Amino acid sequence: MSDPKKLFIKTYGCQMNVYDSERMAEALGTSGYETTNAPEDADMILLNTCHIREKAAEKIYSELGRFKGLKQGNPDLKIGVAGCVAQAEGAEIMRRQPMVDLVVGPQSYHRLPAMEAKTRAGEKALDTDFPEEDKFDHLPKRPKPTRGPTAFLTVQEGCDKFCAFCVVPYTRGAEVSRPVDRILTEARDLVERGVREITLLGQNVNAYHGASDGGDWTLSRLIWALNDIDGLERIRFTTSHPNDMDDALIAAHGECDKLMPYLHLPVQSGSDNILKAMNRKHTAEQYIRLIERIRAVRPDILLSGDFIVGFPGETDQDFEDTMSLVREVNYGQAYSFKYSTRPGTPASEKPQIDNDLASNRLHKLQGLLTQQQRAVQESMIGKTVKVLFEKPGRLEGQMVGKSEYLHAVHAVAPNVSRGEIHPVRITYSESNSLGGELA
Ligand code: 5AD
Numbered sequence: 422m423s424d425p426k427k428l429f430i431k432t433y434g435c436q437m438n439v440y441d442s443e444r445m446a447e448a449l450g451t452s453g454y455e456t457t458n459a460p461e462d463a464d465m466i467l468l469n470t471c472h473i474r475e476k477a478a479e480k481i482y483s484e485l486g487r488f489k490g491l492k493q494g495n496p497d498l499k500i501g502v503a504g505c506v507a508q509a510e511g512a513e514i515m516r517r518q519p520m521v522d523l524v525v526g527p528q529s530y531h532r533l534p535a536m537e538a539k540t541r542a543g544e545k546a547l548d549t550d551f552p553e554e555d556k557f558d559h560l561p562k563r564p565k566p567t568r569g570p571t572a573f574l575t576v577q578e579g580c581d582k583f584c585a586f587c588v589v590p591y592t593r594g595a596e597v598s599r600p601v602d603r604i605l606t607e608a609r610d611l612v613e614r615g616v617r618e619i620t621l622l623g624q625n626v627n628a629y630h631g632a633s634d635g636g637d638w639t640l641s642r643l644i645w646a647l648n649d650i651d652g653l654e655r656i657r658f659t660t661s662h663p664n665d666m667d668d669a670l671i672a673a674h675g676e677c678d679k680l681m682p683y684l685h686l687p688v689q690s691g692s693d694n695i696l697k698a699m700n701r702k703h704t705a706e707q708y709i710r711l712i713e714r715i716r717a718v719r720p721d722i723l724l725s726g727d728f729i730v731g732f733p734g735e736t737d738q739d740f741e742d743t744m745s746l747v748r749e750v751n752y753g754q755a756y757s758f759k760y761s762t763r764p765g766t767p768a769s770e771k772p773q774i775d776n777d778l779a780s781n782r783l784h785k786l787q788g789l790l791t792q793q794q795r796a797v798q799e800s801m802i803g804k805t806v807k808v809l810f811e812k813p814g815r816l817e818g819q820m821v822g823k824s825e826y827l828h829a830v831h832a833v834a835p836n837v838s839r840g841e842i843h844p845v846r847i848t849y850s851e852s853n854s855l856g857g858e859l860a
């Protein structure tokens with residue numbers, strides 16, 4: 422038998438891309454590929470790209486330029502571009518960078534083996550369709566390796582919300598939910614292979630409405646079904662839209678044992694004018710009331726969010742409204758970005774605000790968010806949290822894992838193995854993690 426071919430995948434962007442990269446590796450496994458961490462050893466290099474912000478496409482072109490030498494040294498090396506830049510740029514990528522052999526959009530990964538064969542025959546392979554079939558359903562199954570204790574599971578893809586700044590509805594397409602039985606089968610399979618925590622993924626995960634024998638299931642119903650899987654200890658989901666937080670999902674945060682007390686609920690802005698211009702379809706007040714309802718059922722829940730500053734038309738007052746909302750909510754963790762124009766989105770046609778002004782606002786907002794994160798972390802000192810241990814830490818005998826609140830926690834735990842959950846008493850807080858002792 423010939424040696425396995427080597428596949429190097431570089432993943433950019435969100436957790437969904439991390440999940441997709443694993444699926445692409447599985448698909449190409451059937452074409453005789455094993456993954457490698459060294460691009461110079463690879464027979465195929467795949468860039469799994471993100472298009473959400475900044476000059477994503479430009480970055481990919483310069484990254485591709487860096488592989489030119491490898492391609493010259495090894496004419497059999499195939500180079501592919503996957504993900505949202507592939508979807509957005511399509512054949513343009515091969516025009517601008519002729520050494521690219523393969524361009525595949527996020528909905529076509531199940532077609533990779535055939536596309537790879539085409540490149541081996543010396544042809545270019547391009548597929549950026551939005552096919553009807555479920556791309557995960559058609560992915561070939563391989564012998565199953567054991568896994569780390571945490572895994573992502575995509576349950577929903579695409580988005581129908583059309584926020585004025587966002588490319589997702591264009592690159593990932595319309596909202597599609599995977600059927601319930603496939604998800605439950607995949608979850609049970611992950612648990613059999615050692616997974617203790619599953620994070621359900623979707624661009625709009627709480628809009629989930631998957632088909633089952635008994636009609637459509639919502640996300641909360643799916644979570645309750647996962648709650649019954651023995652051996653699965655923790656359930657999380659990301660990312661949610663405030664308008665899809667229904668009563669049952671809120672209640673689940675109070676009642677469902679395995680649903681962890683962490684919620685990423687982007688609001689983007691605290692100004693009603695800007696929320697309207699963003700087409701978010703809710704006000705700042707509605708968001709704050711929603712947070713109150715969630716905290717009423719789960720007071721200790723750790724809240725995370727996304728913010729955009731410098732959206733077209735944002736005034737000083739609009740920005741102050743965002744700062745007030747952040748003060749009122751008190752986030753444990755959050756992501757904040759300077760608005761960047763995405764070609765084809767409605768906001769890209771509006772007059773842009775001054776870049777320095779936007780940078781200034783971002784700096785202020787990040788200062789406040791960091792302060793809140795630090796205070797929430799410090800409030801954990803003296804408390805005991807349950808840590809799902811994932812891997813050895815940097816120091817001798819140390820292990821690292823995550824608390825219920827998704828804080829990274831270090832502890833000296835020489836006799837603890839990956840996948841075990843133990844109580845840890847928190848004794849210190851660092852910039853992005855906590856440390857403690859086995860309790
Ligand atoms: N500019 C800046 N940030 C953006 N995001 C999405 N599109 C843009 C854009 N054009 C941010 C939003 C979203 C997160 C995933 O990325 O905050 O929630």
Ligand code: SF4
Nearest residue numbers: 580582583584587589
């Ligand atoms: Fe983009 Fe999220 Fe808005 Fe959908 S809800 S358009 S993914 S920001």
